[in-house]
Amino acid sequence: MEEVLVNKLASIVGEENVKNDIIDRYCYSVDASIYRSIPDVVVFPLSTEQVSKILKLANANELPVTPRGAGTGLCGGAVPLEGGIVLDLTKMNKILEIDLDNFCVRVEPGVIQNQLNQELKKHGFFFPPTPGSKKMCTIGGMISTNAGGMTAVKYGVTRNFVLSLKVVLASGEVLDLGGKTLKRSLGLDLIQLFVGAEGTLGVITEALLRIIPLPEETAVIVAPFGDISDAAKTVNSVLSCTIPTAIEIMDSGIIKAVNSYIPELNLPEVDAVLYFEVGGTREEVKKQIELIVETCKSNKSRNVQWTSDPTEKQMLWQGREAAGGAIMNLDKRLVRVYEAEDVCVPISKIPEMVKRFQEISKKYGIPVCLYGHAGDGNIHSGVLIDVRNQEEWGKLKNLTREVYETAMSLGGNISAEHGIGVLRAEWMERIQGAGLEYIKRIKKVFDPKGILNPGKLGM
Ligand SMILES: Cc1cc2nc3c(=O)[nH]c(=O)nc-3n(C[C@H](O)[C@H](O)[C@H](O)COP(=O)(O)OP(=O)(O)OC[C@H]3O[C@@H](n4cnc5c(N)ncnc54)[C@H](O)[C@@H]3O)c2cc1C
Known part of the structure; x- marks a missing residue:
């Protein structure tokens, strides 16, 4: 980037809030996805007024600007695809x-x-x-x-x-x-x-x-199942009688991974486990525990555990919270790639989506384990490939396409919460249909020169 522009940025935010050496820029070339692209400069604004001045300058010079929070996004949203300015907002943290x-x-x-x-x-x-x-x-x-x-x-x-x-x-x-x-x-x-x-x-x-x-009391219930389809059906049965704060699922692959990551948890190595959290007054919590435990048992769960003790709750939740990171422990030669990782289906279709995931994984010979926010129909998949093998990337692309098409054919969508970013940009036309043209027109109204986060959302 021209020195004169870097100096102008420094005059807005102060020299200490502009980074343009290659090491800093390299650190800002990634988020938690597979994408990377090095920005020309990283700027840390401290106020709305400074952001406004930076954008005026960028707009006048047609410089791309990529806003960034903590960079934990999983689809390349904060990766500056076309270089320019990364606008790191973490110093505006009051x-x-x-x-x-x-x-x-x-x-x-x-x-x-x-x-x-x-x-x-x-x-x-x-x-x-x-x-x-x-x-x-x-x-x-x-x-x-x-x-x-x-x-x-x-x-x-x-x-x-x-x-x-x-x-x-x-x-x-x-x-x-x-x-x-x-x-x-x-x-x-x-x-x-x-x-x-x-x-x-x-x-x-x-x-x-x-x-x-905050609720007066909360409790955690953990229900193991010998067959994942019984666990998937239980989600629907529970939601028909009560709404817990959380309903999470983990399949056998994730359970194995978590056990090797945190051995002292010693989770039962069953086909699937459901985690529930409930909250409310003491009486409400007691009633919800009874309802959920009964429903799980009538759907063939054995050894259901529950607790409202804070230390025990934390211990039980630890397993689910470690799931995403633990996946890499399954086979150290393989790497988890965030693709096909965030589909959402209508609640009644969870058992079908789980079954189809297993079939698709088998078809392509790519290990896929499942976990996620089952109470919303939001299934996360941990897909593992040998990243050095080009053929595996080709198979992964086909697997992803089939997973997305399956979710859509069941009335679901391709991302419940992670977003589109770069990862799913090529799907925008399919998911938005005629709406994409109107989305592009809205973009033009707010950002006629296209400086804000170019290359994302298929725009
Ligand atoms: C281990 C792990 C677990 C996760 N679990 C979940 C989960 O359970 N649910 C879930 O929804 N997500 C989850 N995520 C994804 C991610 O954490 C979320 O998308 C989160 O909201 C991103 O926040 P961030 O500050 O890291 O944003 P970034 O990754 O920095 O940015 C995300 C997007 O927001 C834009 N952006 C950031 N700040 C601003 C701003 N101030 N103004 C305009 N645009 C801005 C960026 O340009 C980018 O497009 C998980 C990620 C990881 C790594």
């Missing part, structure tokens, strides 16, 4: 206001999910959306991917908690949208347009989020 009378919290985009909840806990409140990456991911990243996670089955996804947003457009103009009311019927809702936009329409610099009181 909790600006906690308004308990109106059940909301105002934050900057770089606040980390878990840090926000640690702070809210002191007041007896919490912000429910809980991705597996909660200890790293930022609120800006969560809003921009409409993150979900374990508690979505009861509380909903990030979208359901955004009350207002401050957004800087490509031109540098600042939009202040929404407010503290819990309801509004005011025509088209621009806030919801920015949720899930993956940084292609504007940069989020502030958000007002709904929060709710």
